[in-house]
Amino acid sequence: MITNMEKIKTLLKEKGIKPTFQRLKILEYLSNNLNNHPTVEMVYEKLLNDIPTLSLTTVYNTLNNFLEKRLVFGVTITGTEVRYDFNTDYHHHFLCKKCGQIIDIDLKCAYAEGEKSIISGHRIDEIHGYFKGICKACSKNVGKKPKSRSSS
Amino acid sequence: MITNMEKIKTLLKEKGIKPTFQRLKILEYLSNNLNNHPTVEMVYEKLLNDIPTLSLTTVYNTLNNFLEKRLVFGVTITGTEVRYDFNTDYHHHFLCKKCGQIIDIDLKCAYAEGEKSIISGHRIDEIHGYFKGICKACSKNVGKKPKSRSSS
DNA sequence: TTCTACCTTGTAATGATTGTAATATTAGAA
DNA sequence: TTCTAATATTACAATCATTACAAGGTAGAA
Ligand SMILES: [Mn+2]
Ligand SMILES: [Mn+2]
Ligand SMILES: [Zn+2]
Ligand SMILES: [Zn+2]
Numbered sequence: 515m516i517t518n519m520e521k522i523k524t525l526l527k528e529k530g531i532k533p534t535f536q537r538l539k540i541l542e543y544l545s546n547n548l549n550n551h552p553t554v555e556m557v558y559e560k561l562l563n564d565i566p567t568l569s570l571t572t573v574y575n576t577l578n579n580f581l582e583k584r585l586v587f588g589v590t591i592t593g594t595e596v597r598y599d600f601n602t603d604y605h606h607h608f609l610c611k612k613c614g615q616i617i618d619i620d621l622k623c624a625y626a627e628g629e630k631s632i633i634s635g636h637r638i639d640e641i642h643g644y645f646k647g648i649c650k651a652c653s654k655n656v657g658k659k660p661k662s663r664s665s666s
Numbered sequence: 667m668i669t670n671m672e673k674i675k676t677l678l679k680e681k682g683i684k685p686t687f688q689r690l691k692i693l694e695y696l697s698n699n700l701n702n703h704p705t706v707e708m709v710y711e712k713l714l715n716d717i718p719t720l721s722l723t724t725v726y727n728t729l730n731n732f733l734e735k736r737l738v739f740g741v742t743i744t745g746t747e748v749r750y751d752f753n754t755d756y757h758h759h760f761l762c763k764k765c766g767q768i769i770d771i772d773l774k775c776a777y778a779e780g781e782k783s784i785i786s787g788h789r790i791d792e793i794h795g796y797f798k799g800i801c802k803a804c805s806k807n808v809g810k811k812p813k814s815r816s817s818s
Numbered sequence: 819t820t821c822t823a824c825c826t827t828g829t830a831a832t833g834a835t836t837g838t839a840a841t842a843t844t845a846g847a848a
Numbered sequence: 849t850t851c852t853a854a855t856a857t858t859a860c861a862a863t864c865a866t867t868a869c870a871a872g873g874t875a876g877a878a
Binding site for chain 1: 864865866867868874875
Binding site: 588590591593596608610611617619621633634635636637638639640641642643644645646647648649650653 | 740742743745748760762763769771773785786787788789790791792793794795796797798799800801802805
């Protein structure tokens with residue numbers, strides 16, 4: 515992914531953010547993990563391999579910087595920590611209460627698609643649609659215990 | 667609100683929760699603060715007047731109990747703490763980034779109204795619609811700063 | 819090179835929430 | 849009523865994500 519790195523660098527410059535090594539690697543990681551919706555800790559742990567001197571504070575500072583510049587989107591569906599999303603197009607999220615997976619959801623709805631920028635007189639800057647329940651895969655496995663004498 | 671207290675007691679019994687004094691007062695407080703969306707701390711501080719021995723742990727335990735029994739709804743729009751909502755009908759929330767107020771939002775949309783219990787094969791148990799921006803009142807006051815012409 | 823602005827880092831502090839163990843209250847049996 | 853087991857409340861410690869702070873590092877302008 516060498517060409518990709520150039521795109522990442524351009525993205526940072528466009529937002530007026532100095533493309534330091536740490537910032538490049540963090541944004542690259544997010545761009546390669548679109549459906550993980552990683553936590554700060556996940557970003558930190560993974561990048562420690564490439565950057566052994568990396569500080570957790572830097573990851574926090576950098577991600578907050580990205581959030582302010584709207585380079586990434588913060589997903590707070592779990593309620594306990596921020597998950598980061600490189601995909602800033604309007605889309606929503608589903609959290610499986612069983613396996614913890616966060617899945618992208620695309621809805622056909624004027625509000626969901628962010629077409630309304632004013633609601634009841636309030637100026638809307640961000641829309642978060644959070645759905646919680648049991649995912650498709652976990653639903654199928656109801657009652658299926660590890661061993662099991664499965665299917666016909 | 668003496669008659670109201672009987673309704674509160676009935677609500678608890680219906681959910682199989684023993685109507686202890688603490689629980690009654692906590693649920694009563696929430697029912698009287700439908701548009702505050704109070705924090706644990708707010709509930710605790712306010713009730714300390716009536717119950718000087720009240721423990722913060724009890725407030726946490728009780729509210730978690732109410733959440734499990736779906737007697738109240740947890741709103742995590744701020745990302746830093748849970749706000750409690752006695753109103754469990756499907757409705758959504760707006761957070762003003764300037765004044766911090768949380769305002770109820772009613773949308774006309776199949777998803778927003780919770781009519782779809784399955785989306786993309788996932789079973790939906792909870793829907794949270796969070797809108798963030800600048801509220802009507804704060805929008806009007808743009809530029810109307812007391813004295814100074816401060817920066818950001 | 820030297821200066822200056824900005825980055826990165828390590829560590830301490832904060833704040834919301836949970837865990838734990840002791841004490842108190844309650845409902846039901848005797 | 850009295851006793852007893854189950855449940856509730858309390859005080860306090862621990863956890864975890866996040867922020868604050870202070871010190872050292874880096875790159876480019878002059
Ligand atoms: Mn996403
Ligand atoms: Mn509400
Ligand atoms: Zn699942
Ligand atoms: Zn406002």
